[in-house]
Amino acid sequence: MLKSFTEKFYQGLTGIKPGHLVNDESEQVGILAAAQNLRSKDYVFPVTVKNSVVSTIPDATTTARWFFLVTGVATYWESGGRDAPRVKVGWRPFVNETCFNTEPEYLDAVTPSLVFGREFYDDPINSLKLHFEEYKNLYYSLNQRVNLSVDVIPTYSGQYDRGAVIVSGLEFFTGE
Amino acid sequence: MEKLESIIASIKDTVYKNIVTKLANLFTTQRYEKTFDFTRTFVAKANTADSFAIPITNEGPFLQESYNIRFTENSRYVKDGNTVSFCGVKLRFKSQADNAAQSNDYIPVQLISTPGGQSMSRYGARPFLHIYPKADVLIIEYDNRAPDVLNGEVYTMADERIEICFNGKIYPVG
Numbered sequence: 001m002l003k004s005f006t007e008k009f010y011q012g013l014t015g016i017k018p019g020h021l022v023n024d025e026s027e028q029v030g031i032l033a034a035a036q037n038l039r040s041k042d043y044v045f046p047v048t049v050k051n052s053v054v055s056t057i058p059d060a061t062t063t064a065r066w067f068f069l070v071t072g073v074a075t076y077w078e079s080g081g082r083d084a085p086r087v088k089v090g091w092r093p094f095v096n097e098t099c100f101n102t103e104p105e106y107l108d109a110v111t112p113s114l115v116f117g118r119e120f121y122d123d124p125i126n127s128l129k130l131h132f133e134e135y136k137n138l139y140y141s142l143n144q145r146v147n148l149s150v151d152v153i154p155t156y157s158g159q160y161d162r163g164a165v166i167v168s169g170l171e172f173f174t175g176e
Numbered sequence: 177m178e179k180l181e182s183i184i185a186s187i188k189d190t191v192y193k194n195i196v197t198k199l200a201n202l203f204t205t206q207r208y209e210k211t212f213d214f215t216r217t218f219v220a221k222a223n224t225a226d227s228f229a230i231p232i233t234n235e236g237p238f239l240q241e242s243y244n245i246r247f248t249e250n251s252r253y254v255k256d257g258n259t260v261s262f263c264g265v266k267l268r269f270k271s272q273a274d275n276a277a278q279s280n281d282y283i284p285v286q287l288i289s290t291p292g293g294q295s296m297s298r299y300g301a302r303p304f305l306h307i308y309p310k311a312d313v314l315i316i317e318y319d320n321r322a323p324d325v326l327n328g329e330v331y332t333m334a335d336e337r338i339e340i341c342f343n344g345k346i347y348p349v350g
Contacts, residue, residue, distance in 0.1 A: 040304045
């Protein structure tokens with residue numbers, strides 16, 4: 001199976017070598033020590049759209065004393081295709097020094113979506129995004145205590161819809 | 177030609193010896209690392225938010241590498257007289273030791289499950305890395321309550337059976 005960017009990144013930092021047998025205690029200790037400082041994290045933003053009015057979407061603040069590396073963004077909408085709302089994911093503050101990418105501040109990431117009753121991955125447009133993010137090494141390293149925000153824009157007048165946006169990534173303990 | 181055959185035979189012999197050595201090593205190295213799956217089947221009761229726990233082994237820390245929501249059985253709702261099937265369950269995972277949720281809120285199964293529809297097997301696993309200390313407890317919180325009514329539709333939630341498997345490695349420690 002093709003390994004995701006997240007796995008490759010994680011394994012590189014923890015010293016896990018696929019196919020390699022851990023055969024002494026020091027190697028085991030090294031992996032466990034590194035793993036204490038790395039972990040996956042999801043930030044999810046549930047959204048409803050009633051007659052084109054978007055519900056209030058509270059921002060999410062990333063964990064104190066942990067850096068956050070975005071490795072995937074995905075959406076789920078009950079409507080599908082071009083009817084799905086448009087989504088913008090952003091963060092503040094934007095600190096160039098802590099980013100592998102210097103732009104953009106907003107990740108105009110997420111496009112429509114799926115037909116109600118089908119799964120996220122089934123949709124070619126939608127699945128493209130997560131896989132693209134995961135496999136093409138498109139990532140954004142953020143500072144600690146970043147404010148993540150999501151903007152949702154209905155695609156037609158009088159739209160009713162429900163869904164969620166997920167921002168996935170890895171957290172790194174800053175050691176403080 | 178004979179020389180070529182001799183080389184091939186030599187390579188085969190080396191490969192065979194390497195396999196035997198590797199297997200012998202595998203037996204030994206399981207003292208330091210071995211693959212492990214925690215699997216649970218549970219019923220998310222209709223109109224309920226609740227949680228349950230999976231104790232991590234006393235053998236050593238568990239490094240979770242991925243999880244697979246292998247199966248979900250339908251919830252449904254009625255819209256314009258038609259019953260629509262969808263998995264309405266949302267999940268959140270937590271380690272008891274650090275009490276830090278692995279997501280800021282419940283996540284719809286649609287966003288974290290691998291391919292497959294409702295009441296069908298799903299294949300593959302979603303990479304999600306987290307270390308649980310020895311003797312920790314993995315807490316699974318679920319929410320199977322009806323969503324907000326959008327436009328007058330009527331929700332009829334059902335008990336939903338879910339199978340989930342957490343894949344990773346145990347690192348036995350003394």
